[in-house]
Amino acid sequence: MLYRLYQPIFFVVALTLAAMASRAQEGEPIRVGVLHSLSGTMAISETTLKDTVLMLVEQQNARGGLLGRPLEAVVVDPASDWPLFAEKARELLVRERVDVVFGCWTSVSRKSVLPVFEELNGLLFYPVQYEGEESSQNVFYTGAAPNQQAIPAVDYLMNQGVQRWVLAGTDYVYPRTTNKILQAYLAQNGVAEDDILVSYTPFGHSDWQSIVAQIKRFGGAGKKTAVVSTVNGDANVPFYKELANQGISAADIPVIAFSVGEEELSGIDTAPLVGHLAAWNYFMSVEEDVNYDFIDEWLAYIGDDDRVTNDPMEAHYIGFNLWAAAVEKAGTADPSAVQEAIIGVSVPNLSGGMATMLPNHHITKPVLIGEILDDGQFQVVWETPAAVAGDAWSDYLPGSRNLMADWTDPVRCGNYSTEENRCLGAD
Amino acid sequence: MFGTVAAYPRWSWWMSLGLFLAVSLGGWTRVTAQTVETSPSIPSLRELVNRLPEAQDEEARRALLMHIAAGGDAATERVFAALERGALYVDRRSRTVVEGSRKGSRYLLTDVLTGEALGEAGRRDVRRIPVDNRLRAELRTVQALGALEARDPTVRQAAISTLLGSSDPEVHKAFERRRGVEPEAALRSSLDVALAIFALGGHDPKAFSAALNTLEGRSEENVRTALRQFSARSDVLESQQVRAQRLLERAENRLRWLARLEALFFGLSLGSVLLLSAVGLAITFGVMGVINMAHGELIMLGAYTTWALQQLLPTQPGIALLLAIPTAFFVAGGVGLALERGVIRFLYGRPLETLLATFGISLILQQLVRSLFSPLNRSVSSPEWLAGAWEIVPGLALTYNRLAILGFSLLVFAALLSLMKYTRFGLQVRAVAQNRAMARALGVRSQRVDALTFALGSGVAGIAGVALTQLTNVGPNLGQAYIIDSFLVVVFGGVGNLWGTLVAAFSLGIANKALEPMVGAVLAKILLLIALILFLQRRPQGLFPRRGRQEEQG
Numbered sequence: 001m002l003y004r005l006y007q008p009i010f011f012v013v014a015l016t017l018a019a020m021a022s023r024a025q026e027g028e029p030i031r032v033g034v035l036h037s038l039s040g041t042m043a044i045s046e047t048t049l050k051d052t053v054l055m056l057v058e059q060q061n062a063r064g065g066l067l068g069r070p071l072e073a074v075v076v077d078p079a080s081d082w083p084l085f086a087e088k089a090r091e092l093l094v095r096e097r098v099d100v101v102f103g104c105w106t107s108v109s110r111k112s113v114l115p116v117f118e119e120l121n122g123l124l125f126y127p128v129q130y131e132g133e134e135s136s137q138n139v140f141y142t143g144a145a146p147n148q149q150a151i152p153a154v155d156y157l158m159n160q161g162v163q164r165w166v167l168a169g170t171d172y173v174y175p176r177t178t179n180k181i182l183q184a185y186l187a188q189n190g191v192a193e194d195d196i197l198v199s200y201t202p203f204g205h206s207d208w209q210s211i212v213a214q215i216k217r218f219g220g221a222g223k224k225t226a227v228v229s230t231v232n233g234d235a236n237v238p239f240y241k242e243l244a245n246q247g248i249s250a251a252d253i254p255v256i257a258f259s260v261g262e263e264e265l266s267g268i269d270t271a272p273l274v275g276h277l278a279a280w281n282y283f284m285s286v287e288e289d290v291n292y293d294f295i296d297e298w299l300a301y302i303g304d305d306d307r308v309t310n311d312p313m314e315a316h317y318i319g320f321n322l323w324a325a326a327v328e329k330a331g332t333a334d335p336s337a338v339q340e341a342i343i344g345v346s347v348p349n350l351s352g353g354m355a356t357m358l359p360n361h362h363i364t365k366p367v368l369i370g371e372i373l374d375d376g377q378f379q380v381v382w383e384t385p386a387a388v389a390g391d392a393w394s395d396y397l398p399g400s401r402n403l404m405a406d407w408t409d410p411v412r413c414g415n416y417s418t419e420e421n422r423c424l425g426a427d
Numbered sequence: 428m429f430g431t432v433a434a435y436p437r438w439s440w441w442m443s444l445g446l447f448l449a450v451s452l453g454g455w456t457r458v459t460a461q462t463v464e465t466s467p468s469i470p471s472l473r474e475l476v477n478r479l480p481e482a483q484d485e486e487a488r489r490a491l492l493m494h495i496a497a498g499g500d501a502a503t504e505r506v507f508a509a510l511e512r513g514a515l516y517v518d519r520r521s522r523t524v525v526e527g528s529r530k531g532s533r534y535l536l537t538d539v540l541t542g543e544a545l546g547e548a549g550r551r552d553v554r555r556i557p558v559d560n561r562l563r564a565e566l567r568t569v570q571a572l573g574a575l576e577a578r579d580p581t582v583r584q585a586a587i588s589t590l591l592g593s594s595d596p597e598v599h600k601a602f603e604r605r606r607g608v609e610p611e612a613a614l615r616s617s618l619d620v621a622l623a624i625f626a627l628g629g630h631d632p633k634a635f636s637a638a639l640n641t642l643e644g645r646s647e648e649n650v651r652t653a654l655r656q657f658s659a660r661s662d663v664l665e666s667q668q669v670r671a672q673r674l675l676e677r678a679e680n681r682l683r684w685l686a687r688l689e690a691l692f693f694g695l696s697l698g699s700v701l702l703l704s705a706v707g708l709a710i711t712f713g714v715m716g717v718i719n720m721a722h723g724e725l726i727m728l729g730a731y732t733t734w735a736l737q738q739l740l741p742t743q744p745g746i747a748l749l750l751a752i753p754t755a756f757f758v759a760g761g762v763g764l765a766l767e768r769g770v771i772r773f774l775y776g777r778p779l780e781t782l783l784a785t786f787g788i789s790l791i792l793q794q795l796v797r798s799l800f801s802p803l804n805r806s807v808s809s810p811e812w813l814a815g816a817w818e819i820v821p822g823l824a825l826t827y828n829r830l831a832i833l834g835f836s837l838l839v840f841a842a843l844l845s846l847m848k849y850t851r852f853g854l855q856v857r858a859v860a861q862n863r864a865m866a867r868a869l870g871v872r873s874q875r876v877d878a879l880t881f882a883l884g885s886g887v888a889g890i891a892g893v894a895l896t897q898l899t900n901v902g903p904n905l906g907q908a909y910i911i912d913s914f915l916v917v918v919f920g921g922v923g924n925l926w927g928t929l930v931a932a933f934s935l936g937i938a939n940k941a942l943e944p945m946v947g948a949v950l951a952k953i954l955l956l957i958a959l960i961l962f963l964q965r966r967p968q969g970l971f972p973r974r975g976r977q978e979e980q981g
Contacts, residue, residue, distance in 0.1 A: 039794060041904050043802040160561070171949045201948040204908050206899040207700070209693040209829070210943045217686070222652035234804070234908075238899045241809075245826040247816055251564040268900070269808040275560055285555070292551050295532070305531035371559060373513045375529045381559040 029072035030065070030333045032057055033092035035103025035113070035124075040080025044233075045312070046105050048263060049127060050075060052313045053102045055301040056320040066327050074098055082112045089113040093120040099333040100125070100323055102316055107131060107173050114139065123335045125323065127315035129258060129280075131177035135392040135405030135414035137339065141362045142319035142355075143312065144281055145390040146181050150228070152367040153256050153279035154182060156382050157226045164195045164225040166215050166253075168239075171200040175230035177397075178258070182228060184396035195223070205235045208242040216246060219253045227255040236260055240273045250275025256369070262308035265376040273372045281351075281365040282314035283378040288352040308376070318355045318363065321347040326357075343408055353387055360405035362390025472500040473540060476524045479510075479556050480517045488562070496569070502540040509539055511566050516553040518545075527553055568593065572601050580611050587617045591624070592649045599625045620645060624653040627671075635667050639674065646678035646685075647821045654678070685823040690940050696829040698936025699836035700898065702929060703891040704909040705916035706840055709928040710884035711763075713917050714860045715877065717771055718778055720785040722913060723906025724792040725885045728762060729755035729892020730901045731796065734805040745810030748893065755889035763885020767878045775877075789906065797903045804902035813897060828897045835894055843887065844925055856880050860923065919959055921969030931970060935959075 034053045036046035057073045065071055074096045078085040085104065092098045093116065100123045104110045107130050117124050117138040129144040154165075167182060169175025179198055186196060197218050199211055219225035231239055236257065243255065256277040262284050265273070284295065294317065295309055326342035327333050346356040355363045364387040370378030393400040393415070402419040406412070413423035470478075475495045482488040496503060509515050509526045516527040518536065526539040527548070534553050536545040567589060574586035583605075590598050602625070606618045623638035635657075642650050654675040658668045704726060711719045733751040740747040766788065774781045813831055816824035847853035858866040859876045867873050895905065916935060920927030935955065942951035963969070 039797070043797065044804070044902065047802055199947065202952060204904070205948060206908060207693075207697050209696060209826075210690065210940055211948065213686070213689055213693070214944060217682075220648040220651070222648075222655060234900045234902065234904065237804070241828075241898070242826070245814065245816055245828060246824065251560055251567065254560060263803070266803060268804060269806050271808070275563060287554055289551070295550065299532055305533075371513075377529070379513055379555060379557060379559075381557065 027069065029070045030067075030327070031096060031098040032071050032073045033096065033098035033101035033103070034073055034075045035078060035085065035088055035092060035101050036075075036105065037080040038075075038077040041233075042080040042105055042109075045263060046080075048310070049102075049105070049312055049316055051302060052298070052316045053320065055298065056317065058301070059297070060320075060324060066324055066333070067331065069333075078109070082108050085109045085112045086116050089116045089122070089124075090120070093117070093122045099123070099335060100338070102127070102319060104128070105312070110139070121335055123323070123338060125316070125319035127312045127319060129311075131174045132181075132392055132394050133177060133397070133400055135360050135362075135407075137361075137407055137414065138335075139361060140319060140322070140342070140357065141390065141392075142315040142322075144365060144367075145362055145392060146178055146394055147391045148281060148365050148367055148388045149258055149279050150178050150182055151185060152384055152388065153258070153277075153369060154185060154228065156279075156369045157228075157254070157256060158189065160226075160254075161224050162226040162254075163191070163223040164197075164219065164221065165191065166197045166199065166218060166225065166227040167230075168199045168201070168211070168215075168227055169230035170203055170205070170232040170235060172203070172232070175200065175232070178230050179228075181394045181396045188396065201231065201235060203232070203235070205231075206238045208239045209246075212239070212242045212246050212248070215243075215253065216248060219248075225253050227253060229255050229257040230259065231257070232259050233264075236264065237268045240276065244272030250277075250371075260372075261310040261312075262376065262378070263310045265372065266306075266308050270372060270374050270376050274374050276372050277381075278370050278372065278378060280311040280368055280370065280378075282311045282349070283368055283370045283380060284309045285370070285377045285379060286351045286368070288350065290348055290352065291350045294350055314350045318347060318349055322355070322357050322363070339407070355387070358389055359408045359411075360390070360392045361407060362392055364389050472502060472506070476506055476539060477522070479515065479524050480554070492566075500540075505542070506539055507566055507570070510556065510558055511563055513555065513558050515539060515556040515558075517556065518548060519552050519554060520548075524556065525553075568595070568598070572598065575601055575605050580614060583609075583611075583614055584617065587614065587621060591621055591647070592652075594625075594628060620647070620650065624649055627653045627657045630662075632663065635663060636670075639667065639670050643674060644677075645821070646681050651675060651678050682822050685820070689823055690944065691937065692825055692829075694937030694940035695933060696833055696936070697940055698933035699829075699833040700895070701912055701916050701936055702840060702932035703832070703836045703894050704888070705913040705920075705928055705932055706836075706843060706925070707884045707887035707891060708913045709917050709920070709923075709925055710843070710887065711881055712914070713923040713925075713928070714856060715880055715884075716778070716922075717775075717881065718782045718785065719771075719884075720782060720910065721766065721789040721792060721906075722885075722888055723908070723910035724789045725759045725763060725888035725906070726892040726895065726909055727792070727796065727901075727903070727906040728759045729889030730807070730896045730905055731800070731805065731892075732758045732889065733893045733896045734807050734901050737807055744808045745812060748810055748896075751893045751896075752890055755893045756886040757889075759889025759892065760882040760886030763888075764878055764882040766885070767881035771881065772874070772877065789910075793903045793906070802903060804900045807896040807901050809897055832894050832897065839887065839890060840925070840929055846883075847925065852876075852879065915956075915959060918963065919969055921971035924969075924971040927969060927971035 032053065034050050036050040037043050038047055038050060054073055057071045060066065061070050074092060076088040076092060078088045089101065092101055102125045104113060104124065104126050105128050110126055110130070113124065114136055116122070118136060122138055124139045125142055126139055127142050129149050130141065132145045165186060167179045169179055183196060183198070197214070199214070201211065215227060240255070254275070254277055256279055258279055260278050261280060298309055299305055299307060322342055322345055323338065325345045325347055326338045329345065330337040330341035342357050343359050344357065346354045349355045349365070351366055351368070353366055355365065357363055366387050367384045368380050369382040370380050373379055392405040393403040395401055402417055403415050403424070404418060405414045406416060407414070411423070415424045417424050472495065475491065478491055479488070482491045495506065514526050514528060516525055516534065516536070518525050524539060525536045525545055527534040527536050532550055534548045534550070536548055537543060538545055571586040571589040574582050577583055577586070602618055602621050606615065606622060609615050609618060619641050623641040626634040626638035642654065654671045657663065658671040658675060660668070707725070708719065708722050711717050711722065732755040733748060736747040736751045736754060737744055770784055770788065771781060774784060809828060813828040816826045817830065818824040847856060855866070855871050855876045858869070858871055859873045863873055892905070899905065899908070916931045917928055919935065920929070920931030939951055939955055942954055946954065
């Protein structure tokens with residue numbers, strides 16, 4: 001009786017709600033969160049990425065938005081402070097109700113926001129190369145996994161006849177994991193333990209005298225030597241300066257770096273660096289029309305002809321377009337639907353190929369090796385013949401060899417053990 | 428050096444290229460561009476250069492370069508130098524090869540043969556002709572082969588050093604030829620060493636013992652490699668092998684000693700950086716007792732002053748650097764003066780509040796620089812006279828920039844010490860520090876002395892910033908890297924004692940560099956900190972305690 005009386009009221013309420021929802025579909029903007037540090041030590045790298053996302057949003061709006069709805073960017077500043085990243089992520093997802101977040105730099109910041117995104121089922125596009133060994137349902141890794149940067153770089157050097165290796169890195173998770181993978185990979189390729197020198201330095205290390213002297217002695221054993229550098233950020237400039245001052249040129253002992261890009265080179269005297277190498281998935285100097293278009297748009301947007309483009313910017317470019325294509329495909333910006341729709345989507349990258357989102361939430365990328373030129377640009381000296389699929393779990397680490405990530409049915413797991421045939425989940 | 432087997436007979440390329448450069452650089456004959464261009468059968472240099480973009484793979488490129496070199500054109504050197512720099516581009520509009528330099532998003536083009544300006548081009552109009560390390564190394568070898576015949580003996584010496592590691596028979600021949608005509612005794616002995624290395628790798632048993640004699644007492648890298656390879660050979664006399672082994676051991680022993688000396692120098696150098704960054708603090712914190720957390724940012728301001736001066740004098744980085752020393756002193760000193768008058772003087776005797784206030788100021792200064800200039804690092808270039816190293820003996824080379832900073836830090840220290848000791852101002856500073864009331868009673872204007880002392884300490888921090896531009900990044904975070912170390916040095920040395928600061932800086936530097944090779948950079952720093960904490964537990968007043976205001980109050 002009571003139920004029958006209430007039924008029409010239910011009906012009316014449901015109708016109004018539906019009407020409100022469809023109105024939202026038409027006019028209400030899709031909200032895009034930007035979680036990059038604008039102050040503090042990481043501002044040097046992250047400010048550019050914030051501007052990149054803003055530019056992409058503006059361009060998408062000029063094309064008529066998505067699903068007929070405009071995009072609206074919401075920018076917050078986590079101030080290079082790891083716990084603040086988690087707070088700001090929560091703010092974006094709960095208070096600002098954003099549909100997607102582009103952000104973070106460094107694995108520490110990503111690990112800090114990860115539980116927030118998983119709890120609130122948000123979407124995060126992470127644009128920087130990282131050490132792998134992770135795959136979350138809520139995170140899309142558009143930067144390089146170790147098999148898309150470190151391993152091809154070592155392959156290139158081996159081809160150049162390098163027999164002795166210095167693995168120099170800053171002391172934190174990315175270099176340590178990458179070097180562990182590289183050590184296993186080198187050992188597998190017949191490099192003796194004596195021919196590998198591992199050296200870690202604190203963040204912002206500026207006194208490289210002893211380490212460079214050590215590298216010089218290590219390289220003086222009559223075998224071709226190279227340095228694989230995971231040295232991070234500010235410590236690079238004094239490192240290269242010391243190499244040059246102690247008379248080590250790129251022809252004697254080349255240094256291949258994974259974190260030195262155009263943006264980092266724009267602030268320094270490049271003379272001591274000429275001829276040293278970097279491995280990335282994109283360089284500003286890539287000679288493709290799609291890249292030139294992107295550069296022109298970027299320079300026009302930022303209004304400064306001296307600015308550069310770099311690899312993490314390309315990662316955001318790819319990530320943004322993948323997300324936009326997935327939203328169109330799903331017909332909604334709802335995170336769960338986009339998560340399903342995005343897998344298998346392909347969009348052009350800036351080096352003339354295509355980037356595809358894989359079931360493990362990594363993408364396909366070509367690997368380019370570039371040499372530093374005196375104008376702060378890189379010249380591509382080698383590239384992989386085809387795009388490399390990102391591997392979340394390294395094949396060269398004992399604990400992760402038998403793991404795989406697949407976010408499609410029937411696996412639906414970030415760390416599925418092919419040995420035990422089960423999803424390990426949180427343990 | 429050569430990983431691949433050349434499709435082209437390699438030695439013929441070497442021979443012709445080497446001979447050509449030897450000839451043209453030696454100035455014996457010069458075939459002019461005109462004579463080549465008039466001959467119809469041989470393509471001109473310009474035609475050859477324009478073929479560069481067609482040579483896609485390494486072998487084709489090498490063959491073409493050989494062809495270019497063999498043509499004997501005077502402008503070849505220009506082409507090679509531009510190629511080595513990666514400055515050769517194809518102009519896609521005219522399909523010609525030009526020299527280009529990037530200016531913003533435009534390229535300035537010049538004719539690669541004549542240097543004549545050809546106007547501008549956009550990014551899409553040009554394509555860079557690739558050059559990699561292997562090609563660069565080959566070009567360098569070829570150029571060195573030519574430089575063996577140069578008039579200037581230092582150029583010849585450099586050429587010998589460049590070619591020393593080579594196992595190329597062409598280089599061997601060039602060395603032999605040069606040995607016959609070389610007038611300088613020093614160069615002759617270098618050539619003897621080079622030839623002895625070749626002899627050890629050769630198959631003439633009679634040459635071995637003479638070669639070993641020549642290499643006695645040598646410890647260069649290439650010599651050791653040659654000895655090592657020789658002693659591992661199976662086709663030589665055992666007695667000679669034993670001899671080579673002994674020479675190698677002696678060389679390595681000598682190197683171990685040199686490495687120890689080098690580590691000592693590294694320690695002194697690190698100490699000098701610590702001294703420079705801490706000596707200003709030794710005045711503001713040590714003498715005045717102000718915990719100035721913005722000290723690092725004053726260093727940063729000095730570094731930015733250097734950058735600004737280099738922007739004003741873009742062609743004279745060395746002069747700008749020298750001018751920056753007084754300028755940075757006054758800039759940082761001025762900011763220090765403003766700080767003291769504006770903030771710190773209200774907080775004397777309240778160390779906690781001073782600490783918080785100056786910490787806030789340091790954040791403000793950092794963000795100010797970030798907003799005013801950019802969060803990106805600024806590029807400060809090193810003048811040529813600070814680049815490179817002074818090789819005292821093979822195996823022991825001291826870098827010029829470190830040597831200069833070591834000397835500079837001692838100079839600053841001496842100046843500061845004599846200022847405090849021999850001037851009226853220094854006397855007043857010491858008087859106020861020891862007993863403010865008594866000093867005031869004797870007519871010292873203590874507030875003025877406070878302000879000037881703080882400005883002096885800040886100015887010295889600015890000078891430290893100038894020196895640091897030669898070692899590290901100039902960016903908003905520069906100061907943070909040095910503030911902790913500066914406090915450590917001052918506290919360890921004994922607050923208020925300049926000599927203590929000197930001793931503390933150098934002993935921390937040397938201890939750090941002695942530990943580093945053994946335990947790594949990270950652990951060395953941790954161990955040192957632990958040792959320091961234990962030391963300060965035993966002796967809270969540091970190495971050289973001072974009788975002064977702090978102690979009376981404490």
